[in-house]
Amino acid sequence: MKSYKSIGTGIFVHSKVKIGKNVTIGQGSCIGFGDPNDGDLIIEDNVQIGAFCVIHFGAVIRDSAYIDHRCVIGFETEIGCNTQILSGKEVARKSKIGKNCIICGNVxxxxxxxxxxxxxxxxxxxxxxxxxxxxxxxxxxxxxxxxxxxxxxxxxxxxxxxxxxxxxxxxxxxxxxxxxxxxxxxxxxxxxxxxxxxxxxxxx
CATH class of the missing domain: 2.160.10.10 (Hexapeptide repeat proteins)
Known part of the structure; x- marks a missing residue:
């Protein structure tokens, strides 16, 4: 697992999470929630994750995606390149979001x-x-x-x-x-x- 930049304290990143380059994770976020047997949690390059987010195993977050504060990303969910998930929203399990999207409602x-x-x-x-x-x-x-x-x-x-x-x-x-x-x-x-x-x- 590559290193990441943390902003604040209280961050948990499971040892099985796969993180790319230039990833930023905000305060109090849990990266790798649930059962690791749900699949690899992959975070690609230049992703930004805000404070107090929960991201489940099995999710894939593509290059340059932005996940705002207090978001929940469910297991086996895919977030496309350059997509923005705005504050406090949930993308529930097994959802697929394409690239260059703006998501400001629960999915x-x-x-x-x-x-x-x-x-x-x-x-x-x-x-x-x-x-x-x-x-x-x-x-x-x-x-x-x-x-x-x-x-x-x-x-x-x-x-x-x-x-x-x-x-x-x-x-x-x-x-x-x-x-x-x-x-x-x-x-x-x-x-x-x-x-x-x-x-x-x-x-x-």
């Missing part, structure tokens, strides 16, 4: 978020049978395709497909798939092009 387990996505929403599983224990079943999770934007406090319910290049307005409730280049604003679906630059996804 439910097994969610897939492709490259160049800005995500400020929330994700809720359908949980159709409230009599079952929460962890008894693995419900399908959303896929948010490249270049899409999910606005502040928008809620995606169930295994929805969003995009590519879609735009979900703030506070929307998403119960259906949103196709390529479609905007959902005030409950109405329309093409992004029809809005004439009023809103913009991240597609180049």
């Amino acid at each position: 439910a387990d097994r969610t897939i978020i492709e490259d160049d996505v800005t995500y400020h929403g929330e994700i809720a599983h359908s949980h159709r049978d409230a009599n079952r224990n929460w962890d008894e079943t693995e419900e399908p999770s959303p896929i948010i395709y490249r270049g899409s934007v999910v606005g502040v406090n928008a809620i995606i319910i169930g295994p929805r497909r969003i995009g590519p290049c879609a735009y979900i307005g703030a506070g929307e409730i998403v119960k259906t798939d949103i196709g390529e280049g479609i905007a959902l604003i005030m409950g109405k679906q329309q093409t992004v092009k029809s809005l004439r630059g009023f809103i913009k996804p991240r597609c180049k």
Whole structure:
């Protein structure tokens, strides 16, 4: 394991964690949580991890990712290159986040978020049978395709497909798939092009 720069005290890094070059870890963070048998925890080069973060075994954090203070990264989760996980957010187990993303909402387990996505929403599983224990079943999770934007406090319910290049307005409730280049604003679906630059996804 290579050395890392620590900022503050109370940092725990398990001896089995694999760390690249120029990694910075903030005060009170736990790097290597849970069972080491869950898989290697790999942190690549130039990663910054803020204070009071918990990162589980089995996670992979790619080059130049930024994890802000008080974040939780679940086991078998992958965080792509140059992606930012903003303050206090959780990326739950087995989720996959692409490169150049901005994540400012909690990400439910097994969610897939492709490259160049800005995500400020929330994700809720359908949980159709409230009599079952929460962890008894693995419900399908959303896929948010490249270049899409999910606005502040928008809620995606169930295994929805969003995009590519879609735009979900703030506070929307998403119960259906949103196709390529479609905007959902005030409950109405329309093409992004029809809005004439009023809103913009991240597609180049």
